[in-house]
Amino acid sequence: MKEIQGGICAANGFSAGAVHSGIRKSRTKEDLALIVSSSPCDCAAVYTRNQVKADPLLVTKQHLADHRAQAIIVNSGNANACARNGHAHAVRACQAAAAHLGLDPQDVLVASTGVIGVELPIDRIEAAIPSIQLSKENNDLCARAILTTDTKEKVVAVTFTIDQTTCTLGGIAKGSGMIHPNMGTMLAFLTTDCAIDAQLLQTLLVRQTQVTFNRVSVDGDTSTNDMCIVMANGEAHNPKIVTEGEQSAVFEEALHYVMEALAKMIAADGEGAGRLMTCTVTNAADEHTAETLAMSICSSSLVKAAMFGADANWGRVLCAMGYSGAAFDPSTVSVRFASQVGVITVCEQGKGLVFDETLAKEILSQDAVEIIADLHQGTAQASCWGCDLTYDYVKINGDYRT
Incomplete structure (x- = not known):
């Protein structure tokens, strides 16, 4: 296993983009991001255990009922949690992204982070999405767009070998306050070109969440919006991993490395943290x-x-x-x-x-x-x-x- 640059854009077939849509008052930082795969992905996700769950999380759970997706639309500056028209606005964000990408809205996932209880300005999101330019060079731009009180981007990627095929796994995360188990603790998005069965991916994600993200605590609060999503498009063209064994262990080692690295970055960047x-x-x-x-x-x-x-x-x-x-x-x-x-x-x-x-x-x-x-x-x-x-x-x- 080797650490490389590129984050969520490091794996074959993934690109990203971000713009300032006007959700945040400051115009110095992007607040709307897209993560896209060139082909459909097997997906897995874990979510906050807070009983109060934001509408974007609920819509994402609905869209992942088949464990398939191809894109994620993410905004910062507004959590769209406990907000008027929250569900409708989360759906509209998916629809707008799908129209821009030529996808079925069911294949678009949605996440939000920011202030709770404020109505999401969905018209600004819909207007801004067409201006998002996708590129494999936009990982850092996307990682910055999802930040709230964070002071730095959280990015990592690795390569590993499955049956003599080089595969890549990368991720970005945000999280600084309202950080405490159990999953949530933050937003995290992971992408891989490794071919792996969605149900097996879900099993490995849950297992690794327990020993990485669920072992971080900044302030004892668990947010309403927290989720971690893994998208696997199979574009490395390795023999698909469908059962636990030697090859799944290699993948799980890479998954652990990326998740633990992001977990430590979140802990180190806790709100006001000095160490x-x-x-x-x-x-x-x-x-x-x-x-x-x-x-x-x-x-x-x-x-x-x-x-x-x-x-x-x-x-x-x-x-x-x-x-x-x-x-x-x-x-x-x-x-x-x-x-x-x-x-x-x-x-x-x-x-x-x-x-x-x-x-x-x-x-x-x-x-x-x-x-x-x-x-x-x-x-x-x-x-x-x-x-x-x-x-x-x-x-x-x-x-x-x-």
Whole structure:
């Protein structure tokens, strides 16, 4: 497997485009994007578990009942959630994109992100779609168009080999606030030219969501619009993968790589974030226990605030583990903090150690830090990703709508 450039346009047969349609007040950024395959795709998707679901998500679920699609229309700046005429406007967006592309509206998926409860200006979208120019060079343009409070584009792509055939898988994502399991946490769009059965693709996507996107937490909120869509057009012309086995394992490894990379980018770009925080629990009795404990640490506002201050307050780590609901023996736990500067142990067998506060401060002042809790109770481990909690998070969300 090799990482390459190109994101969602890296795979054979995929192109993208984006324009400023007028949804967002600022005219300095595109707010409407199209992702298109030159041929029909086998598709899979996962969606937010929030009971309040945006109309674009519901329309996409309807259109994916046959697991087939060929294009995605995405807007930022307006979530079209809990909004007047939401369903009708999501359908109209699909119809407008389909008319522009010469497709059946059923083969167009739709996604929106932005402010909840505001009516979508669908007339602006319909007017802007014909001006979208599709190109394999437009990945970065498309990745920028779907951003809201994000500060940077999230893009990755890889090549891999299936039966001596080179295949490509790429993706883009957005997500900065309202980030928490279970799937959603963001919008993510993945494209591949690998030929793979839609039902198998769905199985692999669900499985990998559990260990990537569902292990990210920025602020404990799960959005109404979150979804991840994978489109596979088969234009690499490999023998189609239809069952789990050696070839599906190769594909799943590539899928995991792309999804984990995007998950980390989302965590690192959390609203107001100053640093990426990786929480790893090792030597647990089982993976579920390790994941539950790691996510509890990662989601703790007190832990996140301590990371903002580069404060080696390891007691907050144990506290978060203690209310996670997972069974473990606190008397065997050790805690370490790590970054590119080094590693420092601050707790052993559930008790504090005398440690170098200056070194700990330096370790925790880096752009990426890791909290490692060793249970000494088994062999399983899991990592979750988040970010520090800063003053800017409150500033951003204090007037997000106005």
